Amino acid sequence: MIVQRRAVTAALAAAALLLAAGCSSDGGSSPGGGGSTTAGGASSGVSSGASPSGRTAERTPPAKGTVKVVRTVAEGLKSPWGLAPLPDGGLLVSSRDDGTVVRVDEKTGRKTELGKVSGVSPAGEGGLLGIALSPDYASDHMIYAYFTSASDNRIVRMLYDEHKPAGEQLGAPDTIFKGIPKGYIHNGGRIAFGPDGMLYAGTGESGRRGLAQDKKSLGGKILRMTPEGEPAPSNPFPDSPVYSYGHRNVQGLAWDGKERLFASEFGQDTWDELNAVKPGGNYGWPDAEGRSDDSRYQNPIAQWHTDDASPSGIAYVDGVIWMAGLKGQRLWRIPLNGTKASADPQAFLTGTYGRLRTVAAAGGDKLWLVTSNTDGRGKPKSGDDRILELEVK
Template identity: 55%
Template sequence: MTFRHGTAYATLAALALLLPACSPDEGDGEEGGGTPSASAPSASAPPAPGGEPPPEESASAPVASVAPAEGSAEVVGTVAEDLDAPWGLVALPDGDLLVGSRDGGAVRRIAADGGGVTDAGEIPGVAGGAGEGGLLGLAPAPDFPDSGRLYAYYTADDDNRISMFRYDASAPAGEQLTPDGDLVTGIPRGDRIHHGGALAFGPDGMLWAATGDTDNSGRLSQDERSLAGKILRIDPATGGAPPDNPDPDSLVYSLGHRNVQGLAWDSEGALWATELGDDTWDELNLIEPGGNYGWPEQEGRGGAAEGFVDPVEQWPPAEASPSGMAFQGGSLWLAGLRGERLWRVPLDGSEPVAEPGAFLEGAYGRLRTVLPVGDDELLLVTNETDGRGSPEDGDDRVLRVRVS
C-alpha cells in the first residue's frame, strides 16, 4: 500500500486481514482551466466580486450551511492494485467486481476472494488517443443478476456512444463480454477533452448519462438540439426518450453543463451531479428537470437572476476537480482528481446540513470513482495512471473505505 505526503494511518495492521474482503496538455479538462490564486474563496463562500449576488440573495441558492462537517472515512483494505487507468466500476452479484480501463477498453474482473485480477473482455471500437475519452462509465441493468446486461459509455472514432453487452461469468477469461447492440450513438466528442462519461440507472429504472461540452467553449452546452454538455435520461429498452422527459421527443433532461462525471441519487430519489469547472468553481448540483446550469455563461453561484440553476456547493478546482460520486450513510461522497481528496456533503433529505468535509487528502493521489457497498462502506478507485498523476508502485488501486 502507498501513502503519499507522509500520511500514516492506524489501520495499517488491519489491512492484511481485509484484503480478500489525461495528459498534461489538457489543462482545461478534468483539472480546470487554471490554478486559483492563494486567496481563492473557500468552498461555501460567495463568488468573487463581479456583480453576482451572494448565495443568500439567489432564488435558487440552498439554505446556508453553518455546522462543521463531522463523520469519518477510513481506508480498511486494498481490494486490487496495479490497474491501468481505471474508470467504471461494477459490483457483481457474487461479490466480484468489473473495472474498465479508460485507455484501450479492457474490462477486468476482480475476485472477491483474494483480489485477483483477470481479463473479462474488451469493449470493441474504443478510440485510442482520445485524451479524456475512452471507456468511461459502466452500468449494470437493474435485472443484471438474471440478464447479465451491461451498458458502457465510451468514445468511438466519430462520436461518444452507449452500447449494450451481455456478461457471462461462466465463459472463459477474456470472452465474458458479448456485444448486444448500440443504444445511443451520435453524442458529440471532442478531440481530447470533455467527454463526460457518467452512466447510471436511476430509481425510476431509466438509464442516465452525462456528457461533456467537447471543447471548453460551451457552445453546444446551451444548444438544446445537441446531446453535448447535457444530462440525458434514456429508455434502456429502446434508446429513445421516456415520455415524461422535459421534452418527450428529446433525451435531454438538463443542459448548460461543462463536464459531468458523477451522478447519484439521495434517499428521497433526487438526482445530484458533480461538475468540473474551468478555472473558478467546481460544482455540486441538484438536478431539476429542464434546468439550465449556466455553462459557459455562468460558473459557480450567481446565475439565478439570468435563469440558471445555482450549485448547492462549490469548490476551487485545486481543491476538488470532482469525478465520481456516491450516496452512502446519509451523505454524498465526491472523488476529487486534482484535489486528491474525498469530499463528504451530509444531507437531510435533499438539504445539506453541514459544511462539506474533506478526507484522505493527498494520501492516495487522484481519486476517480466511488461505489457504495453494504451499509457503511465505499469502494474508491484511484487514478494515478491516466497520464496526469504520479504513479507509484501498486497504482492504480481499488480501496475499501469505511465511512460515517
C-alpha cells in the same frame, strides 16, 4: 443520432421522475487553478451554501464525519474509470485506455479480464468510461458501457457470459445510443440506472462551450433514456433524451433515499460544482460557473476551487454525498438536508492516494474507491491504481 428500439412498456411510462446535476478539467491541471471568491465575496477554497439552521422533516447527518481505510482490495489496475459491483460478488472495472473490462474478486483481489470492447478509440480524456449493470441483470446479464469511438461518444450493452474462458466472456457491443459529441477533453462518461429504471448519462461539451446551452445538442447535458436508448417517458423536452443542460463536464451521478438526483461537474477557472438536478434545469455553463445571481440558472448546492476538487464520481450513503476529486486528490463529504448542504464539506485522504476517480456504495457504511493516477493525456504518473474499501460515517 439515437438508435431506434422497441417501444417502452406501460410500466416504464408510469415511472416517476425526480432530481440532480454537476464539472473542471479531467486532466491534472485547469486553466485558472481557482482563487475566485465565494458568492458573499470572501476568499475561500470551498463554499457549501449551507442554509442557516432550521426545522426540517428530514433527518440530517452529523456535520462532521469520519473515513477509515479498511483495506486495499486490488492494485495494479490500468487506467481504471468505471466501477460496477456485481450482485453475487465481484467488481467490474473498465479501463479507459485499454478498452477492457476486468472482474476483481473483492475478497482476494484476483483480476480476470472479461474481454476488450470493440470500437473504443482512446485519446486524451476519451476511451472506455462509465459502466453499469442492466436493471434486469439477474436475468439478462447485460453490461452497459459509455465509450469514445472514432466518431462520437456512445452507449452500448454487452452480454457477460462468465461460463466462457477468460478474455472471451464479453459479448459484441450492441449500440443503443450514439451521436454524443467527442473531444480530446470533456467527454463526460458516467452512466447509471436511476430508481425509475431509466438510464442516465452525464456528457461533456467536448471543449465546444456553446453546445451546453443548445438543447438540440447532446453535449454538456444529463441524458435520460430507456434501457433500449429511447428518450424516456415524461422527459422535460418532448421526444428528446435531454434531462438537464448547461453543463460543462458531468462525471458523477447519484440518488438519495428519496430518489433525488445529484451530479458533480468540472468547472474551468473558478468553481467545481455539486448540483441537485431538476428536470429541464439550466445549470449555466458557459455563462455561469458556480453560483450566479441570474435566475435562469440553477445554483450548485456546493462549490469548490478547481485546485481542491476537479470532481469525478459521487456516491450517496445515509444522508451524505461522497465525491472523488482528481486534481484535488481528496475525498469530499457533503452532508445533506434535502437538496441543500447541511454543513460545510469536509475533506479526507488529501494527497494520500493521488487522484480519485470513482466512488461507489458498497453496502452499509462502506464505499469502494478507485484511484486514477494516469493523467488526462494518458501519461502514467507515480504509483499504480487501486481499489480501496472504506468505512465512512
